[in-house]
Amino acid sequence: MLQKKICLLGAFGVGKTSLVRRFVDTIFSDTYLTTVGVKIDKKLLTIGTEQMALILWDIAGEDEVSAVRVSYLRGAAGYLLVVDGTRPETLDTAVSIQARVGAEVGDVPFVVLLNKADLQEDWAIPQERIERLEAAGWAFRRTSAKTGMGVEETFQELAARLAR
Template structure:
C-alpha cells in the first residue's frame, strides 16, 4: 500500500482541523480548538486500483507572530493550502506560505481550498486575486467543512495527483 504525507497549511482559524475531522471522521464541531504544533491523522482511500494511506499533518496556523515551520513539510508528497473565504488576509497568508515552500523544498503538488463556502453571503476573497493566482498555476476548490461540500473531492483530487 502506498503511503503519502499530506500537510494542511494556512492562517489560524481557516478550518484546517475541521476539514481533517470532516474527511477522516465525517463530523463537524463548531467548537474552535487551536492546533499546537502538529496533529497527525491517517485515512486509507482507493485511488484508481490502488489503496493509498494518507498521513495527514494538520499544522498549526500562521499569523504575524508564528510562521509555519518548513521542517514539518519534509517528506510531504503534497499539501492543501486552506483559505477562509470570508477573510481575504488568509489568502495572502497562503500566498506567503506557498512562496516559502517553493523556495525551501521546490515544487510539490498542492490545492488551494477556499473553505467556508457555506458562508458565501459573507465571501470577501477578491475574484481578481484568485484569477491572478490561477494564472500562476494554483488550483482552487471551494469547500465547506461544516456541510462537507467538496471536502472528500479535494482530498481525492490531491491523492490522484500524487498517484501519478
C-alpha cells in the same frame, strides 16, 4: 500500499482541523480547537486499483508572528493551503506560505481550499484575485467543513495527482 504525507497549511482559524475531521471522521463541530504544533491523522483511500494511505499533518495556524516550522514539511508529497473565504488576509498568508514551502520542499502538488463556502453571503475574496493566482498555476477548490461540500473530492483529487 502507497503512503503519502500531506500537510494542511494556512492562517489561524481557517478550518484546517475541521477539514481533516470532516474528511477522516465525517464529523463537524462548531467548537474551535487551536492546534498546537502538529496533529497527525491517517486515512486509507483507493485510487484506481491502488490502496493509498494519506498521512495528514494538520499544522498549527500561522500569522505574522509564527511561521510554519519547515521541519514539519520535510517528506511532504503535497499540501493543501487553506483560506477562509470570509477573511481576505488569509489569502495573503497563503501566498506567503506557498513561497516558503516551495523553497523548502520544491515543486510538489498543492491545492488551495477556499473554505467556509457555506458562508457565501460573507464572502470577501475578490474573484479577480483568485483568477490571477489561477493564471499563475494555482488550483482552487471551494469547500465547507461544515456541510462537507467539496471536502472528499478535493482530498481525492490531490491523492490522484500523487499516485501518478
